[in-house]
Amino acid sequence: MSTPEFQQLAHDIKLWASELGFDQVGITDTDLSLEEPRLQAWLDAGHHGSMDYMARHGMMRARPHELLPGTLRVVSVRRNYLPFEAGFAATLRDPTLGYISRYALGRDYHKVLRNRLKQLGDRIEQRCRELCQVTGEWRPFVDSAPILERPLAAKAGLGWIGKHSLLLNESAGSFFFLGELLISLPLPLDAPVEKEQCGKCVACINICPTGAIVAPYVVDGRRCISYLTIENDGPIPEEFRPLMGNRIYGCDDCQLICPWNRYADVSPEPDFSPRPNLHRPxxxxxxxxxxxxxxxxxxxxxxxxxxxxxxxxxxxxxxxxxxxxxxxxxxxxxxxxxxxxxxxxxxxxxxxxxxxxxxxxxxxxxxxxxxxxxxxxxxx
Ligand code: SF4
Incomplete structure (x- = not known):
């Protein structure tokens, strides 16, 4: 395929992604070598707690081409998930109700996003077949493989990594899911966001109920309520129990306080609408x-x-x-x-x-x- 054909394909991928319901898409290469020392330091400090799978895959997380040999590009997508009636404060303030992280109120996003990424991969494959009978390799991922999806999304221009370690987008905040399509085509690259825009703000660090953001951009998983209530399969350390309040599955405090989430869009996705028995239960x-x-x-x-x-x-x-x-x-x-x-x-x-x-x-x-x-x- 020629350079103009790859340029046209990149353009079409963005169009198809939008038709499939993704809110934004960007394309980047697989080089995350700058992230490796940061990842190693985080693992060495034991911040991954009992998430052994984080350590098990070592630096593969920062090397997508080792996950799928031949990978040249990562198509990174994001989809907003904030439901219309999020009811943050009303639930957090009432200690007789259970607070569930807003991303988990509806259908499992892994399935929703992976299906659509697969459809995107199918369309790319079909177009390649039409153009040159060569399809290349591709594979969709949604939080399902050892892959550093936030740094990849940042490189692809979807936002910057905030001090709470989540991806932030200037016009959409941080209430969105990420997914990736690894692909073996030399598509043109998108530019990353020029600089992070947290500035002097430290609101998320100060608000975290358990002090899990131990330094800007560094989350100690062992203190994070999301980890404690979801990933951790053992007892919850007593020191954190009184600090958890009524949070029974995850925590959104660092996102709730973030000024960029004033611009967060509500998702029209019916699959992410809260289930009645999980909304303010x-x-x-x-x-x-x-x-x-x-x-x-x-x-x-x-x-x-x-x-x-x-x-x-x-x-x-x-x-x-x-x-x-x-x-x-x-x-x-x-x-x-x-x-x-x-x-x-x-x-x-x-x-x-x-x-x-x-x-x-x-x-x-x-x-x-x-x-x-x-x-x-x-x-x-
Ligand atoms: S709360 Fe402030 S420091 Fe934290 S991610 Fe948002 S802008 Fe950055």
């Missing part, structure tokens, strides 16, 4: 789900991947952080004997935390009554 209702109900209600949702035991573990922590009402205490007690050891330990923590809160509350009430009886000002 009462914690107690979720706690009462049996395992089969959990599987039924989370079918086709990314939440299903964490399994019932991690789900119960997260809920126990959130219930322990909520109001010490008789029905919450009774529900936790009822489940304690039959729970798996890890969940039982979190239930015990929740019950002890609620008991302490009850004691504190009754102390305050007694003090208040004494103040009223003595006609003193209320300091309770």
């Amino acid at each position: 009462p914690l107690l209702a979720l706690w009462r789900w049996s395992e089969s109900e959990f599987l039924k209600h989370t079918e086709g949702s990314p939440i299903r991947r964490i399994g019932y035991q991690r789900w119960r573990r997260n809920l126990a922590v959130a219930l322990g952080n909520g109001p010490a009402t008789p029905d919450v205490i009774a529900a936790l007690q009822l489940a304690q004997d039959e729970a798996e050891p890890m969940v039982a330990e979190h239930i015990a923590w929740a019950l002890a935390t609620l008991a302490r809160r009850q004691q504190d509350d009754s102390k305050k009430t007694r003090l208040l009554i004494r103040c009223i009886e003595k006609g003193l000002p209320d300091h309770a």
